């Protein structure tokens with residue numbers, strides 16, 4: 001069954017469009033929402049959670065149309081949300097904060113709320129911090145606490161807005177592990193502009209830049225990008241005179257630079273088509289195909 005369905009969803013701030021004509025139909029699984037800064041990720045997630053009303057289109061969660069009060073209420077019972085900048089009562093202890101939210105969400109009597117609080121603390125690895133004041137937690141622990149509060153109602157759909165922003169590598173790995181652990185039979189939709197987080201965690205990706213530029217399997221997108229001959233490895237001594245968005249990486253070698261680029265290589269540069277690529281290259285290709293083709297039609301430079 002479809003857990004999340006969007007039909008022709010658009011949102012503009014005054015006259016500036018943020019998100020245009022989005023159609024989506026998602027079932028359970030971990031789906032990454034990838035887009036550069038300002039692509040509309042937060043606006044889209046806020047519309048899905050009902051905090052922002054779309055200008056046009058419909059959104060339904062587990063069959064509930066969230067445009068109606070009753071539908072939104074029913075949808076929110078199935079929804080967990082970690083906003084981009086979660087807020088906490090920093091003078092409270094970790095446990096009292098979670099317990100308070102469990103009671104606000106009407107998750108049963110005090111014993112039931114306490115039990116769920118302990119389960120969620122254990123899930124995110126914060127049991128030992130249950131009596132610590134929130135203001136003493138590290139950034140990674142705060143992020144895990146935000147996930148714990150979103151998991152209190154055992155949601156069928158979990159939405160996370162830039163959950164790995166500012167995390168150190170160890171906490172980022174921990175986040176990926178946690179997502180894998182809680183993924184079963186839910187839809188987890190998380191936004192990021194960090195390609196590796198999606199590559200390591202998701203099967204499917206939505207690439208957003210105001211509209212949906214790609215939605216589907218990551219490996220299929222990578223295969224498509226390779227088949228299009230879109231990625232090249234270039235050896236060069238002079239700097240490459242191409243748009244910087246096309247350059248994925250540059251490594252100094254003994255007597256030259258080895259650069260990986262998206263789109264056709266400049267003339268007079270020794271280049272071979274790349275056959276093993278990652279989502280980074282595919283992402284650049286999806287976002288900038290016009291640029292690469294335009295430079296090709298000018299003969300490259």
Ligand SMILES: Nc1ncnc2c1ncn2[C@@H]1O[C@H](COP(=O)(O)OP(=O)(O)OP(=O)(O)O)[C@@H](O)[C@H]1O
Nearest residue numbers: 013017018035036037038039040041042043044193
């Ligand atoms: N409240 C607002 N008023 C006016 N413009 C806004 C508002 N919120 C967002 N925007 C604009 O809408 C566009 C999409 O913003 P949004 O925050 O949804 O993108 P994003 O992909 O989440 O960006 P980031 O990764 O930087 O958080 C941007 O151009 C942004 O400047």
